[in-house]
Amino acid sequence: MHTSAVIIDCDPGVDDGVALLLAFAASDVLKLRGITTVAGNVAATLTARNTCLIREIAAREDVPVYTGCVQPMQRKPVEAGHFHGESGLGDLPIRTPRKGPEALHAVEFLIRELTTAPAASISLVITGPMTNVATAIQRRPEVLRGVREFAIMGGARSAGGNITPSAEYNIYADPHAAQVVFNAGPPVYAFGLDATHQVRATPARTAALAALDTPAAGTARDLLEFANALPANGPREQGSPLHDPCPIAWLIEPSLFEFRRCHVDVETESALTAGHTAVEFRSRADRAQNVQWATRANGDGVFALLTRLLAQSAKA
């Protein structure tokens, strides 16, 4: 069985919460070095608290959490509370977690971990604005030596945008950071809306989670049902798209996704199209094709994996 050393950088966030529950349940395959959190869907203090809360529910307080950047590299913060609720975790009961984040800043953790890890040994999953990772790269470019690949939820091509007509939220929230990561050099596996819209939390799928008797499965079901109840996510029977668990599912079961090699540039300046991902499938001498763009996702397979692993997770 292939095991990966993994760092997850996230902004919980309803779907980040489900992604974390999946990753915490996959302890046989994913060796989690740490979770770094960033301002995004909600403020940095809340994404850190939410991560510690999900970690407690998953009974994985062996994994350290590090609080990160409070605002994007250049743009003003743009939150997405309307999709994630005021707390960032939908209508989940909120309490102060037993164990909080470490004192070390997330960027310093990324620098320490990636500059001391064996070469190309760490899979870096990013499911929020890429501010922490881009800041670490700019502060200490040698962090790239430790990166095996970036697996990011972000961007849109044929699916169009979800925060503006042409931009997906994670890229829009910090386009300068995204441009740094896409063009840093290590392979990027990009799970944009083109793929994540093929993975829907239909009522039948959330019912399968509800039938399990583990805190993680019940929490995942509650988070997904909150998203399904939002009119902005479309008709309930269609199910809301499951964005952030996609890169985690890919790490565990790569065959669930198909990709096309490409180069990606990010619009950072235009008022109209900031955050747009220009996905170029045509090979060009002056453009490294270092990005694998997810074009197909096996929605049934992703949910079967999520249900199987959450069924095995710690009982109450």
Ligand code: RIB
């Ligand atoms: O566009 C979807 C992305 O934006 C997800 O990561 C979700 O959590 C929000 O951050």
Ligand code: CA
């Ligand atoms: Ca997110």
